[in-house]
Structures are given as C-alpha cells and as structure tokens.
Amino acid sequence: MASSSHLFSMFHRRLMLLMGIILLSMAVLGGQIARLTVVQGQELREEAESRLVTRQWIPTTRGRILDRKNRVLAQDRPSFDVNVDFQVITGEWAVRVAGARARRDYGERWRSMSPEERQPILDLYIAAYQGHLDRMWSLIAEIGRETEERLAERRQEIIRRVESMKASIYAARLARELEARLDRGESISVEVDDQTHRRLSRPIEDQQAPHTILGRVPDEVGFAFMRLENETTDLEVPSPNGGSALVRVPLLPGLTVEPSGDRDYPFDTVSVDVDLSTLPPPIRQDGRKVITVEGVAYHILGRMKDRAHREDSERRAARRRSDPEFAARVETPPGLLGPSVRLDRGQYQGDDPAGLSGLELAREDDLRGLRGLKIEQLETGERRELPPVPGRDVQLTIDVALQARVQAAMSPELGLAVAQQWHYADGATVNPTTPIGTPLNGAAVVIEVDSGDILAMVSTPSIPRRLLEQSPEAIFADPLNLQADMPWIDRSIGRPYPPGSIAKALILSGAVKFGRLNLDSGIPCTGHLFPDQPQMYRCWIYKQFHFTHSDTFGALNAEQALMVSCNIYFFTLGQRLGGQGVIDTYRMFGLGRPLNLFGRPDGSSGDEFLGFLGFAPSSSAIPPPASAATPGRVSIQDAIQMGIGQGPVAWTPLHAADAYATLARGGVRIPPHLINEPSSLETEDLGLDPRAVREALAGLWASVNDSRGTGHHLGIEGRPVHFNVPGVAVWGKTGTATAPRIDIKATIQDPKTGKPIPNPLWDRAVDRSVITGSDGSELPIASDSRVLRWGDHSWFVVLAGHASDRRPLYAVAVMMEYAGSGGKVSGPIVNQILHALRAEGYL
Amino acid sequence: MTTASLPTPVPPRPAPRPYVREAPQRWAVSLVHAGWLAVLAALALSSLSIYGIDVALHTDAEAVAGLVGEAVKQAIFIGAGLVAAAVVALPHYRLIGRLSWAAMSVSIALLIFLLMPGVPESIVRPVNGARAWISIGSWFKLQPAELAKISFVLCTAHYLRFRKSHRRFFGLVPVGLIAAAPVGLIMLQPDLGTVLLFIPALFAMLMAAGARLRHLAIIVAAASMAAPAVYPFLRPHQQARIVALVHQIQGDRQHGADTVNYQSFTAQRLAGSGGLVGNGDAHTRALVRYNRLPEAHNDFIFSVLCARFGLLGAAGVLALYALWIGSALLVAAACKDPFGRLVCVGLAGFIASQVVVNVGMNIGLLPVIGITLPFLSYGGSSMITVWAMTGLIVNIAMRKPLPPFRPSFEYEDDE
Numbered sequence A: 001m002a003s004s005s006h007l008f009s010m011f012h013r014r015l016m017l018l019m020g021i022i023l024l025s026m027a028v029l030g031g032q033i034a035r036l037t038v039v040q041g042q043e044l045r046e047e048a049e050s051r052l053v054t055r056q057w058i059p060t061t062r063g064r065i066l067d068r069k070n071r072v073l074a075q076d077r078p079s080f081d082v083n084v085d086f087q088v089i090t091g092e093w094a095v096r097v098a099g100a101r102a103r104r105d106y107g108e109r110w111r112s113m114s115p116e117e118r119q120p121i122l123d124l125y126i127a128a129y130q131g132h133l134d135r136m137w138s139l140i141a142e143i144g145r146e147t148e149e150r151l152a153e154r155r156q157e158i159i160r161r162v163e164s165m166k167a168s169i170y171a172a173r174l175a176r177e178l179e180a181r182l183d184r185g186e187s188i189s190v191e192v193d194d195q196t197h198r199r200l201s202r203p204i205e206d207q208q209a210p211h212t213i214l215g216r217v218p219d220e221v222g223f224a225f226m227r228l229e230n231e232t233t234d235l236e237v238p239s240p241n242g243g244s245a246l247v248r249v250p251l252l253p254g255l256t257v258e259p260s261g262d263r264d265y266p267f268d269t270v271s272v273d274v275d276l277s278t279l280p281p282p283i284r285q286d287g288r289k290v291i292t293v294e295g296v297a298y299h300i301l302g303r304m305k306d307r308a309h310r311e312d313s314e315r316r317a318a319r320r321r322s323d324p325e326f327a328a329r330v331e332t333p334p335g336l337l338g339p340s341v342r343l344d345r346g347q348y349q350g351d352d353p354a355g356l357s358g359l360e361l362a363r364e365d366d367l368r369g370l371r372g373l374k375i376e377q378l379e380t381g382e383r384r385e386l387p388p389v390p391g392r393d394v395q396l397t398i399d400v401a402l403q404a405r406v407q408a409a410m411s412p413e414l415g416l417a418v419a420q421q422w423h424y425a426d427g428a429t430v431n432p433t434t435p436i437g438t439p440l441n442g443a444a445v446v447i448e449v450d451s452g453d454i455l456a457m458v459s460t461p462s463i464p465r466r467l468l469e470q471s472p473e474a475i476f477a478d479p480l481n482l483q484a485d486m487p488w489i490d491r492s493i494g495r496p497y498p499p500g501s502i503a504k505a506l507i508l509s510g511a512v513k514f515g516r517l518n519l520d521s522g523i524p525c526t527g528h529l530f531p532d533q534p535q536m537y538r539c540w541i542y543k544q545f546h547f548t549h550s551d552t553f554g555a556l557n558a559e560q561a562l563m564v565s566c567n568i569y570f571f572t573l574g575q576r577l578g579g580q581g582v583i584d585t586y587r588m589f590g591l592g593r594p595l596n597l598f599g600r601p602d603g604s605s606g607d608e609f610l611g612f613l614g615f616a617p618s619s620s621a622i623p624p625p626a627s628a629a630t631p632g633r634v635s636i637q638d639a640i641q642m643g644i645g646q647g648p649v650a651w652t653p654l655h656a657a658d659a660y661a662t663l664a665r666g667g668v669r670i671p672p673h674l675i676n677e678p679s680s681l682e683t684e685d686l687g688l689d690p691r692a693v694r695e696a697l698a699g700l701w702a703s704v705n706d707s708r709g710t711g712h713h714l715g716i717e718g719r720p721v722h723f724n725v726p727g728v729a730v731w732g733k734t735g736t737a738t739a740p741r742i743d744i745k746a747t748i749q750d751p752k753t754g755k756p757i758p759n760p761l762w763d764r765a766v767d768r769s770v771i772t773g774s775d776g777s778e779l780p781i782a783s784d785s786r787v788l789r790w791g792d793h794s795w796f797v798v799l800a801g802h803a804s805d806r807r808p809l810y811a812v813a814v815m816m817e818y819a820g821s822g823g824k825v826s827g828p829i830v831n832q833i834l835h836a837l838r839a840e841g842y843l
Numbered sequence B: 001m002t003t004a005s006l007p008t009p010v011p012p013r014p015a016p017r018p019y020v021r022e023a024p025q026r027w028a029v030s031l032v033h034a035g036w037l038a039v040l041a042a043l044a045l046s047s048l049s050i051y052g053i054d055v056a057l058h059t060d061a062e063a064v065a066g067l068v069g070e071a072v073k074q075a076i077f078i079g080a081g082l083v084a085a086a087v088v089a090l091p092h093y094r095l096i097g098r099l100s101w102a103a104m105s106v107s108i109a110l111l112i113f114l115l116m117p118g119v120p121e122s123i124v125r126p127v128n129g130a131r132a133w134i135s136i137g138s139w140f141k142l143q144p145a146e147l148a149k150i151s152f153v154l155c156t157a158h159y160l161r162f163r164k165s166h167r168r169f170f171g172l173v174p175v176g177l178i179a180a181a182p183v184g185l186i187m188l189q190p191d192l193g194t195v196l197l198f199i200p201a202l203f204a205m206l207m208a209a210g211a212r213l214r215h216l217a218i219i220v221a222a223a224s225m226a227a228p229a230v231y232p233f234l235r236p237h238q239q240a241r242i243v244a245l246v247h248q249i250q251g252d253r254q255h256g257a258d259t260v261n262y263q264s265f266t267a268q269r270l271a272g273s274g275g276l277v278g279n280g281d282a283h284t285r286a287l288v289r290y291n292r293l294p295e296a297h298n299d300f301i302f303s304v305l306c307a308r309f310g311l312l313g314a315a316g317v318l319a320l321y322a323l324w325i326g327s328a329l330l331v332a333a334a335c336k337d338p339f340g341r342l343v344c345v346g347l348a349g350f351i352a353s354q355v356v357v358n359v360g361m362n363i364g365l366l367p368v369i370g371i372t373l374p375f376l377s378y379g380g381s382s383m384i385t386v387w388a389m390t391g392l393i394v395n396i397a398m399r400k401p402l403p404p405f406r407p408s409f410e411y412e413d414d415e
Helices: A010-039 A041-050 A086-090 A092-106 A108-112 A115-143 A148-183 A194-200 A219-228 A310-322 A324-330 A358-362 A400-409 A465-470 A479-485 A500-513 A540-545 A558-564 A567-588 A636-642 A653-664 A690-705 A822-839 B035-057 B069-089 B093-098 B100-115 B144-160 B172-188 B192-208 B213-233 B236-249 B262-273 B281-290 B301-334 B338-362 B380-398
Strands: A053-058 A072-076 A080-085 A210-217 A232-238 A244-250 A255-259 A269-275 A288-294 A372-377 A383-386 A442-448 A454-460 A612-615 A625-627 A728-738 A742-745 A747-749 A756-758 A785-789 A792-802 A807-816 B027-029 B134-136 B140-142 B399-401
Touching: A010 A041, A010 B192, A010 B262, A010 B301, A010 B338, A041 B262, A080 A086, A080 A219, A086 A092, A086 A148, A086 A210, A092 A108, A092 A115, A092 A244, A115 A148, A115 A219, A115 A232, A148 A194, A148 A210, A210 A219, A219 A255, A269 A400, A269 A822, A288 A400, A288 A465, A310 A324, A400 A442, A400 A454, A400 A822, A442 A653, A442 A822, A479 A742, A479 A747, A479 A785, A500 A558, A500 A567, A500 A653, A500 A690, A500 A728, A500 A792, A500 A822, A558 A567, A558 A690, A567 A612, A567 A636, A653 A690, A653 A792, A653 A807, A690 A728, A690 A792, A728 A822, A742 A747, A792 A822, A807 A822, B035 B069, B035 B281, B035 B301, B035 B380, B069 B380, B093 B100, B093 B144, B093 B338, B093 B380, B100 B134, B100 B144, B100 B172, B140 B380, B144 B172, B144 B192, B144 B338, B144 B380, B172 B192, B192 B213, B192 B338, B236 B262, B262 B281, B262 B301, B262 B338, B281 B301, B301 B338, B301 B380, B338 B380, B380 B399
Parallel strands: none
Antiparallel strands: A053 A372, A080 A210, A080 A255, A232 A244, A269 A288, A372 A383, A442 A454, A442 A807, A612 A625, A728 A792, A742 A785, A747 A756, A792 A807, B027 B399, B134 B140
16 A cells, blocks of 8 residues: 555555656766757757768969069969879778778678678789789889889888878877876876877878879870879679679879979079289289089078978967967958858968078068968868969069179189188188188178168078089088088178277267267277286287387377277277177167068068077076177176177177168167068167267278278288279278187087097198297187187178269178188178179169 | 673564555556557657658669668658557557566577677678678678667666665666676677667656656766766777767867767758758758768758658657657556556657657767667568557557556656
8 A cells, every 4th residue: 555644545646756767867968968969059050961072172272472673583384293192102092992992882791791701802803903003103203214123112112101191190190198197196107008108199190191202204295194183994803693783983093183282482693703913912804704603592491391391380279379460361251161160361381491591491471371271061062263363472682693794702712712822811820720711701781872872791601502402412411511511501692790990980980879979089009908907908919910000190090090009099988988888889870779680470580590698597507698688797807808809709701781871860770671562670879979970980981991001901012902893982991800719629510420430621630739829829619629610700891983973872791700801801892893883873 | 881782772674565566457458548649659750761762762863763772761661660569559468468587588699699609690790790680581681789678678667666775875786787787698699789779768767767867866976977987988989979979069160070079060961951941852861972971861860851741840750759659658647557657658758768869969969879760760570669669659559457456657756
C-alpha cells in the first residue's frame, strides 16, 4: 500500500524522478544547442558558409625601386617557377588517390576486407598511379630541358628540407607542450604518449604546399607548362572484375606555374668612364678609362631572401593588428568572404620571397603586392574576381648614375682608394697595417643643399650581386671581410667614426651661438694648450714642425683658424663651451637625431648609427661611449678634445655632409632624406649667428682656396691643387682623425664549424713592436694579439657650387678608413666626385 | 569456569516467496489513453525523418526531382514500422510477456549467428569491422541488436514483475545476468554504442521496480571510479575520441579539427549555422553538401535538422521525444499491471538514452559513437524497432485490468 504520508505511491514518485532526470538531460542538450545556434551561431554559420566558397589566389608582382630620374633599380624579373605539390613530390599522392579509387571501385566489399586482403589490390592501383607520376617527371624534364636525374635530386632536396623543417617544428611544438604542462603543474617526462605524438606531428604547412621544382624558367618554358597545367589524360587502372578501366587524371598532377618573384637589379653593375687627366699627378694620364663597378647602391637597396620565414609572417600579422590603416589596405574588402572574414592579401605563402636587408626589408610591406582572388560561390555558381594589386614603387632621391660614378672614384682600380706612396709626406713612414697597394675602404655622401636630398651614398667595399648568387661564402666566410672589411656594413650611415678636424667649423658656429667667442677677438696658437704641459693638447703644426700658427698670424681670427685647422684655437673653444656646450653644438647639427632614412613603418632607425656623445655611466675603468640620442658625461678634458672632433664623439659621413649642408643654408637644417616622399621630419632654424656662419664659410673657402690652407693642395712635389673642376667653387675642410685599432688573435672561430682555426690574417697583421704611439712609445697591445688596422681615418668634407655665384649647392663628405691624411687621400676622391657631379649635369 | 554453551538462537528464515502465477484477471479495453500521444510523436518524427534524409542526401536540388532514394526507402520502412506496431499492439501484452524468454532466445541465437565463423559474406558482412547486420534479400539488413533491445525489456520486466529480491543489493545480480547475455554478444560485434544504451534502460526499470536508490548509487559510483581504469584497455581510436572530447569541452577548437574531431566539429558547425530559426531549404542542402558532413542522413541527422530549422526546430524535435517518453511514463503510471509498467519504463529508458547520446554527440557534448536517433535516422531495423516499441506502449495503454488486482511495486520502507 502506498504510504499515507505521500500523495503518490513510490512507483509514481519514481516515475516522476525518471521523467525529471530525462527532462534535465534534455535541458542540458537544449542549453548546448542554444549555445551553438545563438551564442556561437554567427561565427559557426560564417564558418559553415565559408565552405560554400572556393578561393584561388592570383599572383601579383613586387613594387619597383626607382632612382630620382625614374631609372629602375629593382624590379621583378619576368621569369617563372614551376611548382609541384609536396604530396606529388613524395609520391604520397599516388598512394592516396589509388586508395580512394580502390574504395570507390570495390564499394561495400572494400569495407569488409581485411587489410591483408586489401594490400595486393591496393598495390596494383598504386603501381598504376605511380607509373603516371613517373611519366609526369619525364615529361617535366623534357619540357623543362632538365635531366631526369637532376629533377630527382631536386625532389630529394625538397623532401630533405621539409623533413628537417618538420623535425625542428616538432621539437618546438614539443617544447611548447612541455612548457604548457609545466605551467599546468603536471609532471613531465621525455616520453611522449601516442596521442601527443600524433598531435605534435600533425602535418606542417610545407607538407601541403607546392614547392619549386624548376626555378626561373624562361617564358617559353613557363608558357609550355601553363598550357598543360589543366590538361587531363586517361589512365589505365585495375578494375574489380580483373580487367582494367580508364580514368581521367590530371596530366601533371599538382603542378602550377607562377611568376618566380625573382628580383632584378639592372644597375647593379655599371661601367663608368673616368677622365684620367683629372687625377693627381702621380697617377695622372691622358685619356679616359672605363671602370666597372659592381654592387651599386647595394647597401641602400638591400636584398631578398628566397623564402619568407616565420618572423616575417609574425611581423606582418602584428602590423595588421596594430595599424588599422595598413590592415584596411591589405585585407580583402569587408563582405567579400562573409561579414567578418578578412584575409591578408599579402600573406606569405609557400615559396614567397621577402626582403632581407636595406630598402627591400625596410619597405617590405609597401613593395609587396597584394594578391588577387578568384571566388566561386559553389551554391550559386557565381564567380567573382578581385584583381591583384602590384606592390607600390619606392622612389629614391639617389641618382644612380652619380652613385656609380662616386663608387668608381672610390674603386681601388682607379688608384685613389688604395694605399699609395704619395699619400705620405716626404720621409714619413708608411702605415705598416696598410702597405702600399692595400685597398682602402670608405664612404661618401652627396647631399643637395637646397632640398636635403641625398644624391649619392656610397660605401666601399660593396657586395656584387653576381658574387652573392654564385658563391655567397666568398663574401660571408671570407676572413678579411669578417675581421676588417665587413662589406655588408653601410659605412656611410652605419659605423661610428670620430669626426676629427671637420668638426671645427661646427664648433666655431656653436661657440658664437652660445656666447663663448667674440669674433672680433683673436686666439693665439701657443703650440700646446697648457703652457706648462708641452706634451698635451698640442697643435698639429707644433707636433710636426715645432712652431705655431701664431708665428705666422699672431692671434688667429676664426677664418684663419679654420684655414690652417689650428688645434689650439678649437681646444680653446671646446674648453670654453664645456661639456654641455659641446654636446649641444653636435646635437644641433644632427647628432643623435633619428632620421629613419628608409622610411620603416615602425619609425625605427634600423642600421643607422645615431652617433656617440660622451661616456655612458659605467663602473668599468674604460666607460663605453654613450649614444648621442641620450648623451653621456663629458668632462672638461673631453670637451677640449671634442673641440677638434676627437674624444668621446663619433658620427658618420652622412652626419658630416648633413652638418655642412646646414652650415651652407646659414643654419637651417633640413633633415636629409633618401626616399622621395613627404617626411615627418621638419626643417629647423638652428639660430646661428649670421656672422659666425659667414666666418665659418670664409674659413672653409680659405682652407681650400688659400695656398696656406690645409685643403688647398696635395703635399707632394709641385703642390698640385686638390680641386680642378673648371668653374666650380669649393669650400672645404680636411680631417685626420685618430681611429680605433683593430687587433686580431692567432686563432679564430671557423665560420662554418665554430671550432678554433689558425687566423689566416695573422701573417698580414703587424706585430706590436712595429707600432708606436705618436710620441714614439710602444702601444699597449695584448701580447697574444697583432694589429690588423691602425692609424687615422681620412676625412674631407666640401661644399661646392658654381664659381659664378659662389653659392654652395652640394655638400660632399668622404671618409676613408685607416687611410691617413685627410687631404692627401680623401681630397682627390672628393675632386673626382665633383667631376662626377659635373658629368651628371649637377655642376 | 565452565558454562554450558547455549545454542545461539537462529532467527527464523523468512519463508521463500512462492513463485506467483498470474492470477486470472478480467480486462477492459479502452481506446482513450495516453498511448496515442506516443503515436502522435512517432508519426511527427517519422514524417520529419523523410524530409531530413532528403535534405541530407539530396543536396543538389535541381538535378533530380522528387525524393532521394533513401528517403523513399525510409517511407517504406515507416510503413513497415506501422505494420509492426499494429502486430505488436493487438495480442494481449501478457501473452507477449510469456513469449519474452522465447524472443530473447531468438535474439541471442541471432547474435551468436552474427559471430559465427564461416557465415558467408553475402549474409553477414562486417561494416567498419563490426558484424552487426544480417542481410535479408538485397536491400534489407536485419540488426539483431535492435530485436535484443525489446526482448531485453520484456524479459527484465517479466522477471521483476512479482519480485522483491532486487531490493537487496545482491538481489540485483540475477537482473544483471539477464542483461549480460545480449550485452556481451553485442560487445563482441563490437558495437559499444548500443551496449551503452542497455545500462540506462536497465537502471530505469530497476528504479521503477523499487530497487533501493542507494544500491544503484553505489553501483554508479563504483563504475565511475572504475572507469579510468578501463581507459588503458580501450582501443587507440576510442581513447583518441575521449581525449578529443576533453579538448572540445575545454573549448579547444583546434585539437583534432582535421582528424578525430572532424566529424564532431562539422556536425557542430552545421548545427550552429541554423541560428534561431534555421536556413532555407536550398541553402541547408548546400551547407550539408559542401561541409561534407559524414553520415548526414544517419548518425548526424540531428545536425541537419538544426541547420534547417534552427534552435526552435531542435527544441521542437526534443519536445516530440519528451512527448513520446512522457506518454510511455503516463501509460506506466496509469497501468496497474507490474509487467506492463516495467515494459513502458524500459522502452522509455531506451528511447531517452538513445536520444540523449545521439543528440549529445551531434552537438559536441559526447564522443562520437555510432548510435542512431530513433525515428529520425535512416534505417529499417531501427525504424521497425522503435515503431514496435510504440505499438507495445499502445498495447499496454489500452488494456486496463478490472478490479480487484494486485498492487505492484508499492513499498513502505523506501528512503
């Protein structure tokens, strides 16, 4: 009997309990359905609908790089790559397609067979499809004019590469997995269970992507493949009744032809003809000589890597997230692929190349084109096409013809940029680290005064692209390149050099601006700055000839001081300016101020060297120099040195040319630029005293045009003048700056194996006993080291214009590393650059 | 000190309960009963099934007019199901009860036949490695496990109908043994999914028959604690599905998206695409086709219906199942006969668990195991079975014993 305390009997209560459980379960189901349809409904619908659309990318081209006269410096080479799907390369395709075919042919029977029964049948099918692939490779070899062996090697190479990439990706995934487990507090072991293993070894992108089997084929080969790309053929396959059947298969499965995306640099090699009669007398000849320069503007243009790396994709994705304007430009238009599906049309895929250095890297996002898209709506059959957008062109302010001529002037072949006997004063000893005949490295920058345009920016040695393609190890594994020459460094903007005496014109302007110099009063040259210390802060003329400039001029005025480059005068100005005054002067002229010459989207300066000013705070005995962007400590002793461009200050040839151009504009600084597009950097009036600028220019004029000036003539027999371009007015200043020594050890690391090997340059380096300080004392060199480079950097900076109106139009800065005298080495090179400006119609 | 040991008094054993034969009983036949609700739900679901299968398979609306072949066959199966229902509804269910052990013997014989070596493939052909079907003629395949479901309900109900032994813990053992034979044979096929349905059905019947809930709870608790120990013995693909499910529930939409979770993700995507009210006819067909939902007309037909009719449609389908189950339980409630009561509960338990498991795997709550959705999935055996179940409900509903009758499963001392 039912209990009287309950309205319902136990059986009925149990029924209600059961119904309750069932309704509860259904409520859970309903909740999940509501989550899928309502909460995630929009997202899932888009995902589902995206499958109704097939997409096919249409290739695009990379933008060009042009010079200021619209000459093409870099462009896509019109050639094609023949690509084949990885699964076809490995032969997996045959196995997969054969399996699918067998399953279809045998239908229900297939499912009931055991693996042992299936295998022999499968083998027959696979053989048929494998045969088709074999014929395909023969055909590709024939059309592609390649041997089948080479093709087979190429396939093996691709498989090896993908396998090794897969292994490294597996390792990375495993590391992430273990890290995640550790984060979750789980115990980890090196053993990986099957599940995890399967997940970690899921296919990588490269296993599903096409790979280039024939690269850079000419048009006719590319077109021949294109015609066959979508062809089909009949293939005889086994059939379940024991006979055979014909099936349609692609003639060349998985084969696609795409533009190779190879870069062509038409002005990489340029032949320049030079008038030998304009050279200094020791190498002067009648007639002309054709100099062929290679790697023209290499440092500016940069180069490409064969295929983009993950960092490239990540960098691009990050920019897409952070820069809405960029995202809007590169993404597919809203609504094209569903309401919220926006794909990056410039995303890196397969064998896409990417910029590796220079402008090709800095302007990658602009140069890279946007793919087109063919879209087919499977439900309606509707087709739409989004045309590809070629990459944007980038135009430089560089004149590539001038650039080539400047590089020719700096080519050792011409004889100026190579250590010569006539670079030394009579009786002077030759620098033992650069014996006669040693090629000299350096940099030159030409800036147009009125606009701030950089017309030429050369760094030697450059890297010939021909060599880069043929034997890159000849560049990157060469011991001399690794230890001294470093051709990959752009010396015009990327390496610190002490300014030396060329800074004197700037110090003069700064001293007047900051009220430390009355131009009406003179400063005597006393030979050494401190009367009781004749070994310190000496004038160069006192050091060499033991007399003083005041012996000739009495107390020097500013013009005379610049003309003869009197150290005492500028030590005094440095002393008067003090640490802060010197820093302010250098910074005013551009030191430490980022230019972003290449127009990087993130605004960074990349490889540009911002300059050094002062010493960084440090506990070590020799404190490191501080970046000029945030100058460090400058003692009064340092300030005195920096008055003549020595001490803790370093800049680049670009800084020098820029500073002189500013001086030429009367103190108006136009930040120099390399790319012909509006810049965010603004023109600035430094507020220099006009009379100081006039005096400085007068001093620079006298330095070059007065026979007593340091930049007037070559100090050899006959005293030939430096500058011999008819009708050209030149203002200028020499500089000879003490350079940091390059010491080497007896062993180096092998660039390939990383093991120590004997240093191949050991015999070419100089023992410390050969090197002496300026006072004849032995230099502090570690006993196990030798000296590879030592001496002075040679500077010459000029302003040049027409003699008729005596207005400076161009600023030219030349710096030659470890070359010695500024006037003797860099002077003739500047003269050749002025000839080049004349030849190109600028002067 | 010695004392004479007195014999310990032995409590008198309760007299064994005599096997009670069914007393002669007078019956009335009523045509007004809750069983019709189950018929109504079954008819609605079956009709929907024809359309659902057409949408799932006949994806290219323009190519062929009319219904796709499977939909037509399904309509024929429904007809056969109606006949089966009528056949099952007509004889008195007590008669059917007396035949239950015979039916079980036939089921077991057929299940053994499936496993016999040497049976030609024209009769028993393994599908995906499972020997579950007997081919009869060219286009009908009998699935003995379906027959076993009904026999199992009948036998268990028949066994429990006058007993009290299952109210003791060890009294549950013989009931378990009844289940053991068909469950063991089906597991050998192997068809783990179907096996899993027997357990909730058995539990439902035991609950209704008055088994103590704490006993059942102990079994459930013990089973859940033992479950992890079984994991190492599962086959790799079964393990993979469980791991995949865990990832899924954690919200990881990447794990196994192309492999083990492919089916589940595709089904969820399609289900979700329906939104609140669903997609149009043609659009749904295109979505099903190009999303490549496997077994769209079979295991995953619920996703297709979600895509077509959205959340509201899905709720409607669940409501129809609730109606069928509710109807069976109402019939049980109204029924005075213990055998009839337990049959209704057992059938409701089977249908409910099958719906929950199938829908659960369609929407990513449960691992993908091959279980069909009653009335909606394509298939003859399944359709005939569920209609036969419906016939049984009607059978029990329309026969009412006239007083006096014995009370059944009425216990005072339950928790």
